[in-house]
Amino acid sequence: MSTPDEVTLKLSSSMLRHGSELPLHARETVFSLDDVSVFYGDYEAIRNVTLPIGKNEITAFIGPSGCGKSTLLRSFNRMNDLIPGARVQGTVAYHGTDIYGPDVDPIEVRRRVGMVFQKPNVFPKSIYENVAYGPKVNGIKGNYDDLVEECLTRAALWNEVKDDLKKSAYALSGGQQQRLVIARCIAVRPDVILMDEPCASLDPIATAKIEDLMGELAKDYTIVIVTHNMQQAARVSDRTAFFTAELDDNGIRHGRLVEFGPTRELFSSPSDKRTEDYISGRFG
């Protein structure tokens, strides 16, 4: 008698990431969003989000498709600037500085706030050149050998590729490519790493590797991850923000932040009915 896999989320505390049990107010905040809305032309994709991101924490964004998680994430490193018509309202403060302020160079922002995408977007270059790319364009001179080794080691990829550094990055598997992208990202020595569904195109084994890696990386970096996978959010994150898309009075959908809190609390005792429905699989 086998029942099909149900989306039942039985959370044991062992599934939760331990280590950062500090209340948020006791931590330094890296990002502080105040009343942030993001528009595509006239369309307000996500509205009025107020949210802090704690240093060396992993913050997960969860919620149904289309509720604006990626949109909000891209406002953290001004990637929205690259989309014609996209506009951010409100304040996105990074260590107290509004990154949309008049004197801020988006390129400087992106050097400090790295990003890993859903599809591993390795460059059509060698493994070595992929890692060295960021330091090169950012004008860091010298020999990159040590840096490449260090970053690949930190991304848990060194042992698999150390003899093939000159090989095309396309020869790697999807999971290896995604770790290469992470290595490439940390080579510019960012402070924050944004990850937009980094495991969406990976198999469970590769996913597990990336998840382990995230735990390691959180010791030195602040991580914000968008994920479709609630178990993943529960496993890896310290804090979770749950978003949903709701119709306004004119019948237009906008993404909203419903609930934000320590992951353990949000999953075990959600304060909002919508969160509860979503995490128990009754919605989305």
Added chain:
Amino acid sequence: MSTINPDATALTAAANSLRRSKPHYGERVIRGLLLLAAVVSVLTTFGIVISLLIPSIEFFTEIPIGDFLFGTTWTPLFMNGEFGVLPLVSGTLVITGIAIIVAIPLGLGSAIYLSEYASLRVRKVLKPTLEVLAGIPTVVFGFFALEFLTQLVLVKIFPGIEVFNALSAGIIMGIMIIPTIASLSEDAMAAVPSGLRDGAYALGSTKRQTAMKVVIPAALSGIVAAFVLGISRAIGETMIVTIAAGLQPQLTLNPLQGMQTMTSYIAAAGSGDLATGSIEYKSIFAVGLLLFILTFIMNVFSIRLVRRFRQVYQ
């Protein structure tokens, strides 16, 4: 051993239902037509080679091949004319070289601008406009080179320039192939997945770095193919050189002088009234064969090059 025997009749029934119920005639007709199309183009190529080859072989029974390939004087219409093809080869190379110098920076520059910098609105206007250039008949380009470029512009810069000169022909030929290079390179760059650009920007790249270090390398095989096609068009181009470069076969690298290319010799000699079977007549085919071989070698070489740089996106 076998304890479970599948029901034999059920199996037969299932197999029957998989059998084709009626022949797919439409499929066969289409296949036949497509095969015919392929055969026609292959046969045509063969026909061309053979029709070049036969008079050429006759030509080489009279003129030693070494004299042809390495001779430095081309005077086929003189009494006791000489058939050293090097002046025509050098004319072709000099004019094509000038065209490349003009067309590659401008063509690639336009492609980078269109693909990476221009707004959607600008691109929508600019790309078709550029492609109109490709539709201008080459004879018009030829007169433009002679009447406008040489007489109004180049004489002011180079007072000693000849009326018929390689420079004007090369420049205009370059302009003629810009749309080919720009349009195909732009297609190749537009085909680069946007995820690669996002990846580059997210690492703190500027627009220029993204274009130069990520997009162009990723599109390189398409860009090289665009160059090759443009250069092939330049080498094979006849009208512009016939009109603007004059018909003097001279072994020189000085672009201010008149020159004759392989193509313009063929055009000029072919349109004259040479007796069929005369040595001058056969020389047209020998030059044509050489042109064919040179273009062929270039294409093979560049296909190799493209393969080497080819990058497959996932």
